[in-house]
Amino acid sequence: MAPGHFLKLLYIEKDMTVKTRFAPSPTGFLHVGGARTALYSWLYARNQGGDFVLRIEDTDLERSTQEAIDAILEGMNWLGLNWEEGPYFQTQRFDRYNQLIDQLLQEGKAYKCYCSKERVDALREQQMANGEKARYDGHCRDLGEAPEADAPFVVRFRNPVEGKVAWDDHVRGRIEIDNRELDDLIIRRTDGAPTYNFCVVIDDWDMGITQVVRGEDHINNTPRQINIYEALGAPVPEFAHVSMILGDDGAKLSKRHGAVSVMQYRDDGFLPQALLNYLVRLGWSHGDQEIFSMEEMIKLFSLKAINKSASAFNTDKLLWLNQHYMKSLPVEEVAEHLAWHFADQKIDTANGPALTDLIPVMAERCQTLKELAQSSRYYYEEFTEFDAAAAKKHLRPVAQAPLERIAEKLSALSEWSAEAIHQSIKDTAEELELGMGKVGMPLRVAVTGAGQSPSLDLTLLLIGQTRSVERINKAVEFVANRANS
Incomplete structure (x- = not known):
């Protein structure tokens, strides 16, 4: 229905269909408290087979802005809280x-x-x-x-x-x-x-x-x-x-507690599914259950189960939930949201692994999509220098022989698979009579530029054969120059 569409005599004839509404004032962003209210209203309508209405209460003409209206609509759409009617605007009903x-x-x-x-x-x-x-x-x-x-x-x-x-x-x-x-x-x-x-x-x-x-x-x-x-x-x-939402210090939730705008949570790398799951539990419960799919929320929600007491916001718990959803949602769903963060950080994902292949490897190590994108830059872009501390520790003259040997083995592989990569690393260690760490750590720094990454076989698999070998050869050159300096 178009904004401001006149209500055709609904005040004369009504049925008994359950109908709830969310009616924010467009004087600022969609905040966490408003999002929870919208979620509760939306869930009750869905639970009862009713309708959900979005209404913009813009009677405060001095403070209401189009920017705030756009922010509210963007937040509702990002959360997936769709509406059957609206948005209605009070200024069009004077x-x-x-x-x-x-x-x-x-x-x-x-x-x-x-x-x-x-x-x-x-x-x-x-x-x-x-x-x-x-x-x-x-x-x-x-x-x-x-x-x-x-x-x-x-x-x-x-x-x-x-x-x-x-x-x-x-x-x-x-x-x-x-x-x-x-x-x-x-x-x-x-x-x-x-x-x-x-x-x-x-x-x-x-x-x-x-x-x-x-x-x-x-x-x-x-x-x-x-x-x-x-x-x-x-x-x-x-x-x-x-009840209101409090910060973890017991004071009313405000900017000093961190993000309070719904879209700030998107910018910080949270999935909407995680934020919705977290918000539904801020004042509502079903036994001891913590994780709810949207289908479960709709099926189980009731107004009577809302708690009277205020709830404290706990960012650590939200981070835990977010990582759970990063790991458990279909990778295609996560990839849709992750793509936004790569674009936001100006990382071109065209030259690298598919996001659906990256997520299972990196989600175990990251709590937010923003962090995942930041930590995955080396899969898509060349780095100009090695992390100084990692290079000092692992790219020493003693690393030159294992790096040269693993480069030969990896370039000769006819099948670029995790199993084949792992076997090449293992064979290199055995042939040179070295521990796996003596091969693995220089190799990790060589291909990622830093000292931390997922398992090497999966990391190299995603980086690709040609790019991996090229990076190892650059590391060999770096070690040689270091030895001669």
Whole structure:
């Protein structure tokens, strides 16, 4: 459905299909907490055979940006959290909101408030000085007429003054708020723009949202919104307010704890499957199980199993999960994401092994795709110099004979296989009466430029016969020059 597509009378006729939504504000990137909320909403819709809606809540005209909208969509697509409807944009629905605000005004369920900002600010300051809760005092609630012609005004919702607002939260249980704790909410500003709390109600009603999953910071908004639903005669959705995510030091997750943007995790080399698996466990569990396929998440997820307490982010655990998925996912899936990192590091993979062949060899040694790409450069590019410490230790004059011998054997191989390579190294060691390390370590430095790599037979197999022999001959030349210097 195209962005801003008008909702065709969904507020008049609805079915009972489960429908959830993710409704971020485009004032920044898609952060980890938002991604977890989106995942929970998405999983519940999938578990119930329902639909998932993406809505962009862009009523904050000063702070909303197209860049942030693009970042949200990119993050959702990278995570694979597809939606059946949307993205809808609140700024394209102002006519609908204002129609209903006018209706509430006509019905006496809303009123015009002419109080100046100065009066409201002074009132709040006085209330706080008295140790009272800061709230509007209803000065214009029964004013009737404007104090003067063309006086600027906001529209406030006439909140009930008696009774309680109550709902059974899927995460928090029964919550009750006394209406006397709530003031008359502004639902339209002086510039004619409807406000967030009103727009959310209308959107969820029009879009047929049955379950609202969102952060616990919205709990204070919920009783206000429920009163607006009831004033409009609209069905009230069910709510699930999830706890915040903390850093491993117990403070609210922030940039100082590392990456908080979803796309930063992609840039840092994490697979979306690993991040989703990690996020689902930040507040939800199924026994002691830690690793979940997407199919298992969908099958097992329930709102009732979400934990009330806050969860601490643990990067080490995410790294462990990421390596698990690097090793266990089909190599074709991993290769799709790995290719991005090679391109990002400007490594041309055309002249070297297929990524699907590289992954099984390197994933055991790396925790991220970024690290894997960085560590694999020598498979695709020539290096101009050897690692100084590795060369000093292993490319000594004593290494010249084994390097020359292994070069001869490798160049003579008619079959370039791991078995044949391994046998050549073994034969060289036996013929020269040397330990395998005396042949293997100089060989490793010769072909990779450094002192660490996967097993030599697999490393040389991927580097290729011609390139391997050429590098060994360069190492022989390096050793000879060193001996003569």
